[in-house]
Amino acid sequence: xxxxxxxxxxxxxxxxxxxxxxxxxxxxxxxxxxxxxxxxxxxxxxxxxxxxxxxxxxxxxxxxxxxxxxxxxxxxxxxxxxxxxxxxxxxxxxxxxxxxxxxxxxxxxxxxxxxxxxxxxxxxxxxxxxxxxxxxxxxxxxxxxxxxxxxxxxxxxxxxxxxxxxxxxxxxxxxxxxxxxxxxxxxxxxxxxxxxxxxxxxxxxxxxxxxxxxxxxxxxxxxxxxxxxxxxxxx
Numbered sequence: 086x087x088x089x090x091x092x093x094x095x096x097x098x099x100x101x102x103x104x105x106x107x108x109x110x111x112x113x114x115x116x117x118x119x120x121x122x123x124x125x126x127x128x129x130x131x132x133x134x135x136x137x138x139x140x141x142x143x144x145x146x147x148x149x150x151x152x153x154x155x156x157x158x159x160x161x162x163x164x165x166x167x168x169x170x171x172x173x174x175x176x177x178x179x180x181x182x183x184x185x186x187x188x189x190x191x192x193x194x195x196x197x198x199x200x201x202x203x204x205x206x207x208x209x210x211x212x213x214x215x216x217x218x219x220x221x222x223x224x225x226x227x228x229x230x231x232x233x234x235x236x237x238x239x240x241x242x243x244x245x246x247x248x249x250x251x252x253x254x255x256x257x258x259x260x261x262x263x264x265x266x267x268x269x270x271x272x273x274x275x276x277x278x279x280x281x282x283x284x285x286x287x288x289x290x291x292x293x294x295x296x297x298x299x300x301x302x303x304x305x306x307x308x309x310x311x312x313x314x315x316x317x318x319x320x
Contacts, residue, residue, distance in 0.1 A: 134219030
């Protein structure tokens, strides 16, 4: 019995000793930001372009996993990440970093931001789960594994990766849309609305294309997908 009591007490003491070295996530005013660059460790990203909400950006850690409840009841660590943000002119750069302390439960770094409509986002990470809501000039992702969702509009979407899942739904169209996906394996859903002409090309060793419409050369949006294996749905 003594052993089971002493071990948690020792771990709590160690965590307390390191707590002062951990820094909470920053919250920045990004009302003047026109572009965001995100690098570093794998993360979950949620970026919106909503005029009705404050323009701000922050990073934080979200704890999940089997040991979450037990861990939270014993330790002081609030799943802080060590990400850093820097503003240079109209560009916000975010270096994502997870906690250096070993966790019994997964701690996922998160990037949360609401920026003025019409901005651009570039993500360079090994793995990312990203959701974008609103109006964007461009979205670029360079990664090995990506799960990307867009609800709104982006004039340009470019995704380079190994395994990519993309769910892109356009609320409006401006006849300037280009979507370029290059990966080993792609699972994509592209929604543009009823009776919208689309110029699409899928180049793959093995592919499944689910679309009731034929490709219309010269139309916008223009969709180009290059992969070894591709499953594409166009609506």
